[in-house]
Amino acid sequence: MPNDNIITFDKVARDRILGAFGLTTDAEGYIVEKENPKQRVLSPDGEEISAEDFAGVKKGSLLFFRSDLPSLIELADRLK
């Protein structure tokens, strides 16, 4: 494991996990704030995140990251 303090989740629990952060998905499948559904959540590189590509959350003003390989490499570098 890359980090001692880690909580993993299944894809099927994704909506519950998003709910924990006050988030949901809009009609196009992008992650948005429940309180402000027009506000799409952005990844550290400024991209909107579709729920399908959602890989998790890390501290740092809450970083929501995607599951593609370059995004996971960026996460690996942040965890160093």
Next chain:
Amino acid sequence: MSWREKVKKFIDGLIKISVEIDLRKFVNIEVKNYHITSSKENPPLELADDKSTLRINLEKVDEEQRKTLQSAIRNAVEQEDYLLIEKSSVEILSDFKEIDSSEEVKKIIEPLKDFIPPQDLQALRASMYLRKRFQGKESIQNLKNDIVVKFGDRGRRIANLCTAGYFEKTIIPLLEEMKTDSGFSKEKFQPIYETIIAESGFAVFVSARMTGEQVVSSIREKIKANIKYGLKHINIHGIGQMNVKKIRETVEELLSKLRGLEKTIENKIGNTIYVRLEFQPDLGKALPEI
């Protein structure tokens, strides 16, 4: 209250109300990992086979318990710096870290890290991961797509060059050779490196999307470019049985039409193929005719 304490309290609460939970399972167990699921089949709590991972099923708890746990998850991330990550992503992350810190990767990344653009370095690290997975006979198409989406066509070229070994066989030796020159500078290496990337290592990489005609056209254009750069050869690479067949048929067609073109290498390893064609500079004059 920490995440671990909250989970313990949560477990205690669940045990009191649920007959589905066998209390003995959770006594004297040191939980190291936590996994969140949401399933109608599984119990609210269970230990994974490794006996140190606690699986919590948010589907099998009541609304109030779920909200308590969701709040605890958020606090764990915000206040205790827990990483919250989907299971398949943590596997890639873990796998990547192991490969990225291997000697094989360091041998390629270290000599180049101060001489190529940071974005190329990231694309190259991703490509090295891709290469290792490919060597392990795993499907790499999704990973390659990720690289192309992030780094564009330049990323595709870097991935192709990396999987075909151009960084260690061509680019690093060239850099090392240039560094022996007393007048060497990073600025002298960069345009040469840019040309190698732009010209895909003076090679043609045949993909599944390319038709036979497009392969012929790509080889023809690349031969012209290579002649311009004073080279007398072209390398052709492909992965997959269809591409191997396409390359062999195309090369045979070209050899039959172009005098002065010679196949000097054909290596087929597994489902990959590498062909080298050699030629004289005057071959360029015959190219418009094919």
